[in-house]
Amino acid sequence: MQHFKNNPEYSNTDHVLNPKLFEEAYESIKNWSGYQPSPLQDLNGMANELGVNKIYFKDESERFGLKSFKSLGGAYAVVRVLKEHLQTKHQGQEITDEDLKSGKYAEELKNFTVVTATDGNHGRSVAWGAHECGINCKIYMHKGVSKSRGIAVELLGAEVVWVDGNYDDSLVRVKHDAIENEWYIISDTSYDGYTYVPKFVMAGYTVMTYEIAKQMEEEQIPTHIIVQGGVGGLAGAVCAHMAAIWKEHRPRFVIVEPETADCLYQSAKAGKPTMVDIKVETLMGGLSCGEPSTIGWNILKDNTDDFITISDDNIKSAMRLIAMGVGGDHGVEAGESGVAGIAALMEIKDNDEMRAALGINTDSRILLFGTEGATDPELYKDIVGS
Structure with a gap:
């Protein structure tokens, strides 16, 4: 695992991603046939297993029958x-x-x-x-x-x-x-000369954050949000909207990436968008991206607290663990990219130095995104067994 502690300015992102886009997306998508909010699972057993107070897991495994948050974008x-x-x-x-x-x-x-x-x-x-x-x-x-x-x-x-x-x-x-x-x-990624359409994709993703804000009304605001990297579209959308919702109470924002596809981590270290040449494909196929989205990066560079990378070592174990349920937890179907946050917590469970660097302890309340279910059924069966 690698860690880069950013020094965010917590800048307003309205000029990058207009909040009106969030509202328009929610008002449109909530009226689509088959729409229903995806569950926000309380993984209390998993939290106890991994040495934190709470884990909230946004479960996108059944979204619109496509089994992924991507169906929103x-x-x-x-x-x-x-x-x-x-x-x-x-x-x-x-x-x-x-x-x-x-x-x-x-x-x-x-x-x-x-x-x-x-x-x-x-x-x-x-x-x-x-x-x-x-x-x-x-x-x-x-x-x-x-x-x-x-x-x-x-x-x-x-x-x-x-x-x-x-x-x-x-x-x-x-x-x-x-x-x-x-x-x-x-x-779903933006680049020089192409930024208009990706804003709609990112706005679609914020249906999840609208739902989370409602689902957590009676809960305590998380201390940490750990979200998958990829090109940065999801992370940028979540970061912008959650900051707008929780303002000065915003959680610590952590991006997790595969160590073989760490374009956001490398960009943070360099202080500018940086492309990486992917030589070895990660098991987390949905996160195998070598070039940051310009819109995503323009949000994340000033609003992300920590960038971390993880190996594939804990991915299969994380998929099995969350599927069977831990300590009375409801079992959740989560694919390879969907368990990145769980795998990260598994990797730092016994690493006191990394836990301290991320400010994670037994009082931490962590929001994770289960971005996909068994979107590759054959691979899921091979790993989980059913």
Whole structure:
């Protein structure tokens, strides 16, 4: 494990991610068919096992049947892009989510194509959004992504384009093909010249934080939030919204990444966005990202307290532990990337120096994000056994 203690300025992020976007996303998504808040699990047995006071675990294992928080982001961005496209064509006429999903504009949209690069879950969300709205979709996956994740996307009617290399190579290919064919990129990462759509993706993620604020009304505010890194889209959205909700009572914000894909950790050390060359793929496939999102980084650089990296060593054990339930806990289905926070706490359980550096002790109340369930069923069965 590596740790970098940041010196955040706790700056206001409204200029990066307008709070109005959060509200618009929540008001839209809460009315979608099948919407219900995901559980906030109290893992009291796990907390006792890992030497902390409380663990709150936001369980995204059943979200919209896609088994991932990503279903909130990509699909919402598809809806927003289509609505704005049609409003422009129809001179500002109001277009509703229901209009899109009912097929009212099917003829106009028959040649509309959305594309994205993905490690799995984001692509599935984009494919689902495209399917719901009746448009064309192409999902670019690198060879490190399991075939079962590709099949899940194809079952939603999207075409999978396999790319040699890693996630960043698939992103390069998407950019090229989208320009050449006039397709619309729905990416969960932002980069120079492409920041508009990723804000919708990030806004979709804050449905989770709206829910958490309501679910914790009778609880104590956490002392720590540990959230997965990746490109920084999820972390940036959670950080911005939780800071807006809890203001001066904001918890200590900790980002956890795989040690082989630690672009945010390296960026924090360098003081600027830094790309890493992923030579060894992590078991935490959804976090295998080598280049930070510019929007995410602009939030995190001034608002994150700690950046840590972990090995894959505790991932399988964490998946089994949370699945069986500890000390009376309800068993929770959590995939490889979904247990990163649990694995981090397992790694520091007997490391007094690291616990002190992170300010974690027996009084700590920690909020974790179970970002995915068994999104790769075969791998999950191999690890957990059922």
